[in-house]
Each structure stands twice: as C-alpha cells, then as structure tokens.
Amino acid sequence: MKALNKETANKTVRPxxxxxFGEGNFLRAFVDWIIYNMDQKTDFNSSVVVVQPxxxxxxxxxxxxxxxxxxxxxxxxKGETVNSLTMIDVISRALNPYTQNAEFMKLAxxxxxxxxxxxxxxxxxxxxxxxxxxxxPASSYPGKLTQLLYHRYKTFNGDMSKGLIIFPCELIFxxxxxxxxxxxxxxxxxxxxxDFKNWFEKACGVYATLVDRIVPGFPRKEIAEIKEKLQYDDxxxxxxxxxxxxxxxxPQEVAKEFPADKAGLNVLFVPxxxxxxxxxxxxxxxxxxxxxxxxxxxxxNIVRDACQHPVIGKYINKVMFDELMETLNLxxxxxxxxxxxxxxxxxxxxxxxxxxxxxxxxFPKFQTRDLPGLKVYLERKGELPKGLVLxxxxxxxxxxxxxxxxxxxxxxxxxxxxxxxLKQLWATGDTQKxxxxxxxxxxxxxxxxxxxxxxxxxxxxDLDSIQAKGMLETVKSIL
Numbered sequence: 001m002k003a004l005n006k007e008t009a010n011k012t013v014r015p016x017x018x019x020x021f022g023e024g025n026f027l028r029a030f031v032d033w034i035i036y037n038m039d040q041k042t043d044f045n046s047s048v049v050v051v052q053p054x055x056x057x058x059x060x061x062x063x064x065x066x067x068x069x070x071x072x073x074x075x076x077x078k079g080e081t082v083n084s085l086t087m088i089d090v091i092s093r094a095l096n097p098y099t100q101n102a103e104f105m106k107l108a109x110x111x112x113x114x115x116x117x118x119x120x121x122x123x124x125x126x127x128x129x130x131x132x133x134x135x136x137p138a139s140s141y142p143g144k145l146t147q148l149l150y151h152r153y154k155t156f157n158g159d160m161s162k163g164l165i166i167f168p169c170e171l172i173f174x175x176x177x178x179x180x181x182x183x184x185x186x187x188x189x190x191x192x193x194x195d196f197k198n199w200f201e202k203a204c205g206v207y208a209t210l211v212d213r214i215v216p217g218f219p220r221k222e223i224a225e226i227k228e229k230l231q232y233d234d235x236x237x238x239x240x241x242x243x244x245x246x247x248x249x250x251p252q253e254v255a256k257e258f259p260a261d262k263a264g265l266n267v268l269f270v271p272x273x274x275x276x277x278x279x280x281x282x283x284x285x286x287x288x289x290x291x292x293x294x295x296x297x298x299x300x301n302i303v304r305d306a307c308q309h310p311v312i313g314k315y316i317n318k319v320m321f322d323e324l325m326e327t328l329n330l331x332x333x334x335x336x337x338x339x340x341x342x343x344x345x346x347x348x349x350x351x352x353x354x355x356x357x358x359x360x361x362x363f364p365k366f367q368t369r370d371l372p373g374l375k376v377y378l379e380r381k382g383e384l385p386k387g388l389v390l391x392x393x394x395x396x397x398x399x400x401x402x403x404x405x406x407x408x409x410x411x412x413x414x415x416x417x418x419x420x421x422l423k424q425l426w427a428t429g430d431t432q433k434x435x436x437x438x439x440x441x442x443x444x445x446x447x448x449x450x451x452x453x454x455x456x457x458x459x460x461x462d463l464d465s466i467q468a469k470g471m472l473e474t475v476k477s478i479l
Contacts, residue, residue, distance in 0.1 A: 004232040006066040011089045014039065017046035019107055019148070019164075021053045021118035021141055023062060023094060025217040029071050029240035031117055031169065034265055035090045041263040046115075049107060050094040053120045053141050059094035061236060067091035069236035072219060072226060074350035077242050081349060085230060085237075097144060101136040104144075108152035111162065114257070116145065118179075119169040119211075127182045133190040142182035149183070150192055153199050163203025165254060169211045173277055176208030176249065207250040208273050212280060215240040216351070243345050245280075249273040275330050282324050283335070284342050286369045289362060290391025291316050292355040293398040297471035299406050303353040307346045315387060315475050316346075323385035327376035360413050362395045363444045371445070375452070384458050386478040393462035394471065396438055400426045405470060418444060431467070435460040 002008045018035065020027060038044040050067070052059045062069075073084045097104035107113060118124070120141040131143035138144050149164065156162040168175040183206070187197050219226060219239045226237055246260070246267040260267035270276065288303075294315060295306035306312045320339050328335055346353075370388050377385040399412045399422040412419065418441075425437040435456050439449035450456050465474040 001227060001231055001233050004065045004068050004234045006068065009068055009087060009089075009232070011066060011068060012039075014045050014047040014090070014092070015112050016049050016092050016107075016110060017112050018048040018115040018117060019113060020048045020050050020091075021116070021124075021144070022120055023050045023052055023058045024119065025238045025240075026211075026213075026215045027117070027119045027169070028069065028088065028236070029215045029238040030211060030213050030244060030246075031119075032088050032090050033071050033086070033240075034244070034246065034260060034263075034267065036086070036088045037263045037265055038258075038260055039090060042259045044259060044263075046090075047092040048090050048117075050091050051104060051107075051144075052094065052096045052098075053118070053124060053144070055096070055098040057096065058236075059096050062091065062094040065234065065236060067094055068234075069238065070226075070230060070232075070234050072237055072239045073242050074239060075242040075348040076344040079344075082242055083350070085226065097137040104137060105148065105151050108148045109155045111156075113152075114165060116148075116164050116166040117169065118145075118167075122170055122172055125168065125170050125172060125175060125178050125182060127185045129189060131186070131189075133192075138186075140182075142179060143186055145179075146183050146186040146190070146192075149200060149204065150190075150196060153196050158195060158199050160199070160203045163199070163205070165250075165257065166204065166206040167209050167248060168206070169209055171211070174208045174273070176206045180206040205250065205254060207248055207254065209249065210245075210247040210273050210276055210280065212245040212284075213240055213243060214345070214351070241345060241348060241351070243341055247273050247276040275328070279328055279330055279335065279338060281369050282328055282373055283320060283339050284345075285365070286324050286373060287316055287320050287342070287346075288358050289365045289369050290319055290388060290394065292358040293362065293394035294391060294471060294475060296355045296359065296410075297394055297397060297404065297466070298475065299404060299472075301355060303346050303355060303358075304348065304351070306355065307343060311472055311475050311479070314479050315390075316343075318479060319385075319387040319391065323377055323387050324370075324373045326380065327373040359395075359398065361415070362398070362412075363414065363418055366392060366395060367445055371449075378452065384452075384454055386458075389455070389458045390462050390474065390478055393459050393466060396422070396434060396459070396463060397466050397471075431460050431463040435463060 068089055070085050070087050095104050124141045126140060128140040131138040131140055138147055168179045172178055216239045219237055227233060244266055248269050249272060250269050255269035291306055295312050298312055300306045300309055300312055307316055325335050374385055374388045401410050401412060403409055421441060425434045436450055439456055442448060
C-alpha cells in the first residue's frame with residue numbers, strides 16, 4: 001500500500017485564489033469537494049490555502065499527505081445506492097498562523113487571491129476586545145481576517161479591484177451579517193481609519209450562507225477496507241452524505257465569479273437566505289423532532305426504519321407534505337423536491353441514526369422547529385395540524401419516563417426545570433393537568449400555549465389515547 005502524496009498520486013497545480021479558515025471534516029467534504037467539482041467541470045481553475053483557525057489543529061497531518069485526501073460519499077441518489085470515493089486535490093498547502101504568521105500575512109499580498117471561506121464553529125464568529133492589531137496572530141477568527149484585509153489594503157494602496165469575496169459557513173443564521181458587524185468592531189477598536197473602512201465596504205463582500213450536508217467524518221469502522229480499496233494509506237478520508245446544498249445570499253455578479261451552478265452543483269445564489277433557512281428548519285428539522293418520540297414509543301429506534309414502517313412512514317409523510325409544507329412560502333415544486341431529498345436522507349442505508357439522539361431537548365426543538373408551523377397551519381386552514389399535535393403529545397408522554405411496551409427503559413434528557421415540571425405534572429395522574437401545565441410553561445414557550453384555540457383539548461385527547469391504546473394505534477387514528 002502506497003503513502004498518499006504528490007509523488008504517488010496526481011496533483012494538479014492551480015493558482016491560489018481561495019483562503020480557507022478551517023481544515024475540519026465539514027469544509028473538506030463540502031466546500032473543497034465543491035471547488036474540486038468546479039475545477040473539473042468549469043474554467044474556475046483555483047486552489048485553496050488552508051489556514052488553521054486555532055493553535056491546535058490538523059495542518060501537519062494535511063501537509064504530510066501534500067493536502068491530498070479522499071471523500072467517501074454514501075447514500076441514496078434518486079433511489080440508487082451510492083458509495084463513492086473521490087480524491088480531492090484542491091488544497092495547495094496548509095498553514096498554522098500561530099507558528100507561520102509571516103507566511104499567513106503574505107497571503108494578503110498575492111494579487112490573484114479572491115475568496116475567503118470559513119467554518120470556525122458557531123463560537124468562531126465572536127468579537128474578542130483583547131485582540132490587538134499587532135498580535136501575531138489575533139486570537140479570534142474575525143480578528144485574523146481583519147488583520148489580513150488591512151494588510152491587503154495597504155499592500156495594494158487601497159486598489160478597489162483587490163477586494164475579497166467572503167463566504168462564512170458557520171451554522172449561525174445570517175452568519176455573513178454577524179461577521180461583517182464583528183469586522184467593523186475591529187476597525188473601530190484598532191482605529192484603522194475611514195479610508196480602510198470605505199475600501200472594505202465597497203471592494204469586499206461578506207455574504208450570508210446556509211450549508212447543508214451531513215458529514216460523519218473519519219470512517220473509523222471501515223477505514224481498513226477503504227484503504228485496501230484505494231491502495232493508499234490515506235489517514236484523512238472523510239465520509240459524507242450525497243445530498244449537498246449551499247445557499248449564498250449574494251448578487252448574480254458574485255455567482256458569475258463562483259460558477260458552481262455550471263458544474264451542476266446544488267449551490268444557489270439568492271436575494272435572501274431566510275426562506276431557505278425556514279425551509280430547512282421546517283421540512284428537515286421539524287419532522288425529525290416529532291417523528292422521533294412517535295417512532296420510539298412505537299418501538300422503532302432508527303430514523304430509516306421509521307420511514308420504512310407501514311404506519312410511522314405514513315405519519316412522517318403526513319407531517320411533511322400535508323402539514324409543514326403548507327406553511328411555507330417558496331414555490332410548491334421546490335418544496336416538494338426538497339422534501340423528497342429529505343426523505344432520501346432519512347432513508348440513507350449507511351447511517352443508523354438513532355431517534356434517541358434527536359430527542360435531547362425536545363421541547364425547545366419543538367418550539368423553534370414545529371410551533372411556528374402549527375400556528376401558521378391553524379391560521380391558514382382554520383384547524384390544528386393533527387400530526388404536529390400528536391408529535392407534541394408524544395414528547396410529553398416520552399418525558400413521563402417508565403418503560404416502553406417492549407420493556408426498554410425510557411430515559412428522557414433535558415434541562416432540569418423541564419424534567420422537574422414533567423415529573424410533578426405526571427405525578428397528578430390527570431392528563432388535563434398535564435396538558436394545561438406543559439402548555440402554560442412560559443419558560444419553555446415564551447408564551448402560554450393554552451391560548452391557542454383547541455390545542456389544550458387536542459393534546460389531552462392524544463395523551464388519553466396513547467395511555468389507553470398505545471402509540472401505534474393512536475397514530476393510525478389520525479391517518
């Protein structure tokens with residue numbers, strides 16, 4: 001078996017046009033895979049310099065393989081099972097700014113640099129007032145980026161054609177807006193002046209993005225088998241699902257410079273990311289939150305098995321297509337395509353997604369993912385969505401604890417105040433009190449849900465049915 005490096009494998013040399021803050025699994029299986037496809041299928045012709053955002057990271061491992069590694073995509077694509085391996089060769093080199101600060105700052109001096117992409121975790125986009133301009137480097141990601149931008153501005157004497165296009169991929173809604181605000185805070189803190197601020201505003205663009213691909217990461221279980229197949233000793237294999245979506249809130253001239261659509265990729269440049277954020281939360285996270293307790297209390301432990309179950313499968317379809325989809329404002333065809341993609345993802349034969357792993361903090365999840373849909377549905381249709389109401393009753397029942405019909409112990413997990421409230425309510429043995437008490441908990445919902453017409457009675461009826469007939473018979477009664 002060969003070592004993986006540029007001596008043993010073919011590595012194309014391309015101009016360095018992208019600076020990437022982050023070297024983790026997600027960026028390598030998502031962004032770098034997308035850039036690889038753009039290089040293969042369009043005239044994009046760009047390579048990536050990776051910058052390690054924190055002082056401990058993986059750049060040494062990357063450099064040891066000359067930044068070559070394989071992406072293993074697994075899942076269903078239009079019903080076909082796919083399990084592919086692709087060697088990604090787009091990263092030219094990887095830098096640690098804590099030990100190679102001069103080289104890091106020199107990236108700003110390369111005239112053809114055009115893009116900055118980051119994924120520094122949700123905590124990465126934060127303002128740290130202790131950062132100084134002369135730090136080598138600043139500790140925060142926005143601090144490092146501001147240092148780089150300022151050095152570029154000075155190197156090219158404020159040349160407007162030398163601005164950078166910046167795509168943050170951190171999982172924060174409107175991540176671009178947050179990053180831009182933080183850069184402004186550093187411009188002010190470090191007194192970088194109005195001329196630089198004006199250059200940043202006019203020559204650079206910071207654009208909000210939404211990213212979506214499940215990336216389990218390094219395939220520990222199958223790595224020996226994968227290496228055997230590749231005949232390379234690749235210690236940076238990264239596994240991901242086939243589905244990918246990148247929504248970028250930016251004008252069409254940015255899309256022309258980043259021609260992902262021409263490479264046949266699911267990358268959308270849109271005027272507003274908000275409806276796509278809402279679509280993902282509603283049609284992916286929303287069904288997850290309610291299918292989990294319904295499936296679990298019916299004796300089903302894996303998301304894929306729930307989708308393929310003769311009764312629970314119909315319940316999931318009802319919640320997605322008949323209820324939640326009716327509350328969104330994007331074109332129907334787009335929503336249906338996305339929902340079918342979600343079902344393929346739920347059905348991924350390579351991922352055993354335990355429903356109990358989704359059920360942590362179920363009440364706050366229901367509040368952000370399902371409650372808005374429940375209200376909009378009621379407003380538009382004049383009645384409550386039965387599937388979502390049953391999902392809420394299932395969560396309440398799950399938090400009662402005890403044992404399942406097959407003897408498995410039910411062990412709910414949430415904030416202590418929620419656990420205490422449920423214990424106290426269920427101790428009354430009165431489902432009216434349970435329904436009223438949960439719905440009245442403003443510390444969960446931010447309001448009293450007993451004020452939603454008909455909700456208290458509907459939740460009580462479902463709780464009674466689950467107690468009397470069990471979960472599965474209750475689901476059948478609403479289909």
